[in-house]
Amino acid sequence: GAGVSQTPSNKVTEKGKYVELRCDPISGHTALYWYRQSLGQGPEFLIYFQGTGAADDSGLPNDRFFAVRPEGSVSTLKIQRTERGDSAVYLCASSLRQGAHPYNEQFFGPGTRLTVL
Amino acid sequence: DQQVKQNSPSLSVQEGRISILNCDYTNSMFDYFLWYKKYPAEGPTFLISISSIKDKNEDGRFTVFLNKSAKHLSLHIVPSQPGDSAVYFCAASAKETSGSRLTFGEGTQLTVNP
Numbered sequence: 605g606a607g608v609s610q611t612p613s614n615k616v617t618e619k620g621k622y623v624e625l626r627c628d629p630i631s632g633h634t635a636l637y638w639y640r641q642s643l644g645q646g647p648e649f650l651i652y653f654q655g656t657g658a659a660d661d662s663g664l665p666n667d668r669f670f671a672v673r674p675e676g677s678v679s680t681l682k683i684q685r686t687e688r689g690d691s692a693v694y695l696c697a698s699s700l701r702q703g704a705h706p707y708n709e710q711f712f713g714p715g716t717r718l719t720v721l
Numbered sequence: 722d723q724q725v726k727q728n729s730p731s732l733s734v735q736e737g738r739i740s741i742l743n744c745d746y747t748n749s750m751f752d753y754f755l756w757y758k759k760y761p762a763e764g765p766t767f768l769i770s771i772s773s774i775k776d777k778n779e780d781g782r783f784t785v786f787l788n789k790s791a792k793h794l795s796l797h798i799v800p801s802q803p804g805d806s807a808v809y810f811c812a813a814s815a816k817e818t819s820g821s822r823l824t825f826g827e828g829t830q831l832t833v834n835p
Contacts, residue, residue: 608764646827649822711767
């Protein structure tokens, strides 16, 4: 009965390096979301997957950010040429299916705290 | 632009009293509103929600009120308990938005003193 899991829990990297953050959604959840939470702010939407495809990537801040979900389950958020401003907690959430009302609850993982030195 | 705002970064109340957390929004397309609770080092957990067709939803000690004309919602917790101490996020969703992605406020740190 596992919830959403994210690895690593903490990641420290140097400016300019490449990082990958992993999300394991709840089994059977077809919708997967990535959010980013900066210090003192609420989570901000990055990208949403329905199945294997990125249905909405309008929240990605620039082309250094990319995410994949090749088999419709695990997702990886990839950040190239990291910058100090990328430091934040990256949250992943999953839900049973998208968009239908009543609203399908998004279940969040504990997040990955990324620190770029 | 900040479409969902929580103007109080923190709130401190006495155990047993009522906690009232406030949230304002600007996007009239939002039709579903949620409150999430977050403890340190954990992800946000869903608390209570309300559809825009209602003005009140109650679940145990938690009640959410929605004033559409004022674009304002509030979360009432009564009686407050020390275990309620956490950061509370207001979030909103629009049916037309792909995937019902959530737009969050900045959060309010609630401290309930024994």
